[in-house]
Amino acid sequence: MSSLRIANGTVLTMTPDCAPIPGGVVCMDGGLISYAGPAEGAPPHSGEEIIDAGGCVVLPGLVNAHTHLAMTLFRGYADDMALQTWLEDWIWPAEMRLTAEDVYWGALLGTCEMLRAGVTCFNDMYHMPDQAVRAAIDGGIRACPSGVLLGFLPNAQDLLEEAIAFVGQLKDEGHPRVHPMLAPHAVYTCPDAMLEKVGEAATQLEVPIHIHLAETASEVRDSYDEHGESPIEHLNTLGLLDIPMLAAHCVHLSEADIALLAEKQVGIAHCPTSNMKLASGFAPVVALLEAGAIVGLGTDGCASNNNLDVLEEVHLAALLEKGDSGDPTVLPAPTALAMATRLAAQALHLGDMIGTLEAGKRADVIVVDMSRPHLQPPRDPFSHLVYAARAADVRTTIVEGEVIMDEDEILTVDEAEVIARATECADLLLG
Numbered sequence: 001m002s003s004l005r006i007a008n009g010t011v012l013t014m015t016p017d018c019a020p021i022p023g024g025v026v027c028m029d030g031g032l033i034s035y036a037g038p039a040e041g042a043p044p045h046s047g048e049e050i051i052d053a054g055g056c057v058v059l060p061g062l063v064n065a066h067t068h069l070a071m072t073l074f075r076g077y078a079d080d081m082a083l084q085t086w087l088e089d090w091i092w093p094a095e096m097r098l099t100a101e102d103v104y105w106g107a108l109l110g111t112c113e114m115l116r117a118g119v120t121c122f123n124d125m126y127h128m129p130d131q132a133v134r135a136a137i138d139g140g141i142r143a144c145p146s147g148v149l150l151g152f153l154p155n156a157q158d159l160l161e162e163a164i165a166f167v168g169q170l171k172d173e174g175h176p177r178v179h180p181m182l183a184p185h186a187v188y189t190c191p192d193a194m195l196e197k198v199g200e201a202a203t204q205l206e207v208p209i210h211i212h213l214a215e216t217a218s219e220v221r222d223s224y225d226e227h228g229e230s231p232i233e234h235l236n237t238l239g240l241l242d243i244p245m246l247a248a249h250c251v252h253l254s255e256a257d258i259a260l261l262a263e264k265q266v267g268i269a270h271c272p273t274s275n276m277k278l279a280s281g282f283a284p285v286v287a288l289l290e291a292g293a294i295v296g297l298g299t300d301g302c303a304s305n306n307n308l309d310v311l312e313e314v315h316l317a318a319l320l321e322k323g324d325s326g327d328p329t330v331l332p333a334p335t336a337l338a339m340a341t342r343l344a345a346q347a348l349h350l351g352d353m354i355g356t357l358e359a360g361k362r363a364d365v366i367v368v369d370m371s372r373p374h375l376q377p378p379r380d381p382f383s384h385l386v387y388a389a390r391a392a393d394v395r396t397t398i399v400e401g402e403v404i405m406d407e408d409e410i411l412t413v414d415e416a417e418v419i420a421r422a423t424e425c426a427d428l429l430l431g
């Protein structure tokens with residue numbers, strides 16, 4: 001693995017209350033960060049490759065805390081529909097026809113899109129997760145893969161056994177960029193016995209659980225009808241909140257739910273675009289953060305977003321909270337950016353590995369070009385990144401100490417081929 005030094009940029013370490021470090025230095029060696037801080041304290045240059053980040057901001061790679069990556073194939077396929085119609089009449093029937101090659105090329109297309117947007121880690125929940133792993137390894141991105149478990153499928157039991165075996169295999173292989181989870185789709189799509197089995201397996205394998213939770217008002221109503229408690233309370237009754245968990249959406253919450261999510265340190269993936277597009281509602285993000293809950297950001301899949309642009313989620317999350325609360329002081333820019341870096345990493349239970357620029361952490365680093373007209377004149381980099389920057393401003397993406405995207409070029413895969421093959425798959429699948 002190569003040694004790298006990024007110099008002359010403004011460094012945002014994204015540690016709590018960090019101040020921008022103008023002309024800072026980030027050194028990487030063997031896939032790890034060896035130094036991040038002011039130039040004065042940096043170790044002497046010892047012949048490593050230097051990336052000049054003059055006019056740029058250097059920060060941790062962005063984390064997409066919830067997606068369904070191969071759904072890039074469904075981009076633009078079924079818009080402007082209610083969640084249940086969208087899922088039951090459009091998405092699930094098409095997904096029954098998916099092949100392994102569809103999932104691979106769809107996931108690789110998503111990988112290219114994310115690397116360009118400075119996303120260095122994604123948390124996936126999708127069918128044939130071995131193909132997402134294959135795409136992540138080929139593309140050079142960090143992945144938290146999991147197969148989606150749906151209790152109503154005729155082969156649900158087999159899929160559960162397969163998912164457990166798959167996680168066990170990935171744990172044995174120990175790829176440094178692959179961090180598997182187990183993913184029951186939701187409380188309303190998985191019977192209690194299945195959720196309990198997932199809980200046992202997750203404990204045994206020491207992996208987190210990835211689940212959709214309290215996404216819609218009807219889901220919560222149905223949970224009270226069926227179980228006499230909210231979906232969050234029901235997971236607690238089943239003992240699942242004592243296992244590391246990443247819960248996507250968490251839109252419709254009672255005060256008791258918020259307290260429980262904070263107490264159990266459940267990682268939350270807030271998905272502002274998806275929640276707005278599917279009219280799911282407004283997640284109480286400020287109340288969650290104030291209660292001490294861990295809230296990261298996710299794009300959700302490309303059929304409900306329709307892109308994988310985490311910087312756009314940062315922008316929307318900040319604006320949405322202000323618009324919804326009537327208070328322009330809530331969710332200030334540094335907090336919004338933390339939700340795509342430090343807090344998102346913590347939400348995935350990878351907080352000791354990624355999410356900040358600190359010696360000893362994995363070297364997932366991005367360089368954003370701040371010299372463009374829409375980012376001038378130079379001012380607070382938090383403000384510019386949250387309120388003015390775009391995915392295309394990301395100049396360099398580094399994962400595990402390797403430069404994967406630089407100067408508008410992805411260095412790991414042939415992007416033109418990926419686009420052609422993914423388009424072919426989508427045409428065959430959806431017509």
Ligand SMILES: [Zn+2]
Binds near residue numbers: 066067068248300
């Ligand atoms: Zn989702």
